Amino acid sequence: MHWRTKGLVQKVLGHIPGGERAHYLLQRRFGGLRGFTREFDIKMDDWRLMVGHLHQAGRPVPGARLFEIGSGWYPTFPFACYLGGARQVITVDLNRHIKPELVRDCADNLARHVGLIATSCGVPEDEVRNRQEQLARRLRESDDVGFATDGVVVYDAPADASRTSLPAQQLDCVFSNSVLEHVLPEAVDGIYREALRILAPGGMMFHSVNCGDHYAYVDRRINQLNYLQYSDREWRRWDNAFLYQNRMRAFEFVERAVALGFDIVLNTECAREKRLAELAQMNVHPQFAHIPPEKLCVTSIDFIGRKQPLWAT
Numbered sequence: 001m002h003w004r005t006k007g008l009v010q011k012v013l014g015h016i017p018g019g020e021r022a023h024y025l026l027q028r029r030f031g032g033l034r035g036f037t038r039e040f041d042i043k044m045d046d047w048r049l050m051v052g053h054l055h056q057a058g059r060p061v062p063g064a065r066l067f068e069i070g071s072g073w074y075p076t077f078p079f080a081c082y083l084g085g086a087r088q089v090i091t092v093d094l095n096r097h098i099k100p101e102l103v104r105d106c107a108d109n110l111a112r113h114v115g116l117i118a119t120s121c122g123v124p125e126d127e128v129r130n131r132q133e134q135l136a137r138r139l140r141e142s143d144d145v146g147f148a149t150d151g152v153v154v155y156d157a158p159a160d161a162s163r164t165s166l167p168a169q170q171l172d173c174v175f176s177n178s179v180l181e182h183v184l185p186e187a188v189d190g191i192y193r194e195a196l197r198i199l200a201p202g203g204m205m206f207h208s209v210n211c212g213d214h215y216a217y218v219d220r221r222i223n224q225l226n227y228l229q230y231s232d233r234e235w236r237r238w239d240n241a242f243l244y245q246n247r248m249r250a251f252e253f254v255e256r257a258v259a260l261g262f263d264i265v266l267n268t269e270c271a272r273e274k275r276l277a278e279l280a281q282m283n284v285h286p287q288f289a290h291i292p293p294e295k296l297c298v299t300s301i302d303f304i305g306r307k308q309p310l311w312a313t
Contacts, residue, residue, distance in 0.1 A: 001218050001219060002219055002221075003213075003215035003216070003218060003219040003222055003226070003238070004238065006215060006218055006219070006243075007215065007237070007238035007239075007240060007243070010240040010241070010242045010243055014240050014241030014242055020095075033073065033102070036102070036105055036109075037109065040076065040105075040106065040109050043076040043077070043177070044076065044080065044113050044116065046177050046178075046208060047076060047077050047080045047081075047120075047177075048116060048120055049208070049302065050077070050175060050177065050206055050208060050302070051081075051084070051120045051121065052120065053206060053266055053302060053304060054173060054204065054206060054304070055120075055122075056266075057204060057265050057266060057304050057306070059172060059173055059203075059204050060121065060122065061081050061084045061085060061086050061120075061121045062084060062085035062086070062121055062122065062123055063085065063086070063087050064081075064086050064087060064172045064173055065086075065087050065088045065170065065171045065172045065173075066078075066081055066086055066088065066089045066090070066171065066172065066173050066174075066175065067089075067090045067091075067092075067166070067171050067173070067174045067175070067195075067198065068089065068090070068091040068092070068175055068176065069092060069161040069174065069175070069176040069179055069180075069191060070092075070093060070161075070176050070177070070178075070179035070182075071091040071092065071093040071097065071098055071155060071157060072093070072097055072098070073097055073098065073099050073102050074098065074099065074102035074103050074105065074106040075091055075098065075103065075106065075145065075153065075155065076106055077089075077091075077175070077177060078091045078145075078153045078155075079106060079107060079110060079135065079145075079149075079153065080110065080113070080117055082131065082135070082149045082152045082153050083110060083114070083117050083128045083131045083132055083135070084117050084118075084120065084121030084123060084128065085121055085123045085127070086152060087152070088152055088154070089152060089153045089154070090154045090156065090166070090171075091153065091154070091155055091156070092155075092156045092157060092159035092160075092161050092164070093156075093157035093158065093159065094157070094158055094159070094160060094161075095157060095158055096157040096158055097157070098155060098157065100143040103139060103143070103145065104136070104139050104140065107132070107135045107136040107139050107148070108136050110132050110135070110136075111129075111132055111133075111136070114128045114129045114132055134148075135148050135149060161191050161194060162187055162190030162191045162193070162194050163190070163194065164194060164198060166198045167198070168197050168198060169197075169198070169199065169200045169201065169203075170198060170200060171198050171199050171200060171203055172199075172200060172203050172204070173199075173203060173204045173205070173206060174195040174198070174199060174203075174204075174205045174206070175205070175206040175207065176206075176207050176208070177207075177208045178208060178209070178210045179207075179209075180207055180209050180248075180253060181209050181210055181211045181214075181245060181246060181248065182243075182244050182245065182246070183244075183246065184246060185246055185248055185252075188246075188248070188253065188256060189256055189260070192205070192256060192257055192260050192262070192305075193260060195307075196260060196261060196262070196307055199307045200307075201307060201308065201309045202306065202307060202308075202309040203306070203307045204265075204304050204305070204306050204307070205257065205262060205304065205305040205306075205307070206266075206302070206303075206304050207253065207302070207303060208300075208301075208302045209250060209253055209300065209301050209302075209303075210299070210300050211247075211248060211249060211250050211253075211298070211299055211300065211301065212224025212225065212299030212300065213225065213226040213227040213228075213245070214243060214245060215227070215238070215243075223278045224275070224278075224299045225275065225278050225279055225282060225296075225297065225299070226282075227245065227247055228247070228279075228282065228284050228285060228288050228296065229282060229283055229284065229285055230285055231285050231287055232287065234285075235247065249291060249295060249296060249298065250269050250295075250298040250299075250300070250301035251269060251295050251298070253301065253303065254267055254269070254301070254303050254305075257303070257305040258305075261307075261308065262305030262306060262307065263305065263306045263307075263308060264303060264304070264305055264306075265304045265305070265306050266302065266303055266304035267301070267303045268300075268301055268302045268303065269298055269301045269303075270298065271293075271294035271295070271297055271298055272297070272298075275297035275298070275299060276293060276294070276297050278297070279293055279296060279297045280293070284296070
């Protein structure tokens with residue numbers, strides 16, 4: 001599908017009654033939800049990477065109190081953290097996208113990843129398997145993820161991650177996966193400020209950001225730098241309720257965290273030769289001209305910001 005066609009279709013669906021349901025059905029039939037197993041396995045690999053980064057930074061999952069921004073269609077990361085021994089996982093979404101049938105599919109598919117979860121979290125495989133079997137069984141009885149996880153996973157939507165009612169300094173980690181590229185730049189700052197408030201001293205904020213043009217996944221004629229050819233005014237033609245892209249560059253997400261007081265303990269930003277070559281062949285819009293090519297071309301980043309411990313203040 002041509003990327004402009006997809007953008008226009010999604011834009012129309014975002015303005016008509018029943019558009020959200022229609023969009024979901026299209027995703028199930030033609031989009032990313034068509035091959036659930038493949039999509040799920042990609043998410044689990046992302047989860048594995050996050051858990052590894054957090055472990056190396058000194059924040060293992062077992063016993064942790066976690067807060068996820070952007071639950072999506074089904075709670076892969078919260079369920080995997082629950083199976084890995086997390087004490088609590090609160091997951092919030094600005095809109096209520098979660099689908100019971102996909103939640104059950106998620107729980108069932110976790111059976112294939114019991115060994116991965118046990119190894120990643122350093123917990124006995126039997127414990128993970130027992131929790132997974134209970135999770136899948138209970139979700140066949142009820143759609144309540146709290147009931148299915150003994151209250152460990154809490155799903156809250158609609159909810160604003162920049163303005164929660166959570167108590168201050170109670171969480172060990174705030175995280176997101178492929179979410180921050182879809183929120184307004186000012187909302188990114190709000191999310192960071194709220195993370196500072198709800199994180200305990202020394203707590204961590206992990207974000208994996210896919211800051212390339214997402215239309216490149218459906219239109220192979222373009223690459224992930226495609227949207228840098230357009231001004232903000234021009235790009236608004238293709239932005240829509242289902243695929244808003246803020247076009248922030250990877251370094252900007254990190255710099256905003258630093259400006260608010262986070263200490264960066266992980267930054268995977270890397271200019272790849274392929275992206276640099278693609279950028280050199282493009283007519284980049286003047287509004288991006290001030291950004292060095294090695295910064296402008298980066299289309300993905302993982303980073304961890306640590307809230308300063310009490311002894312450091």
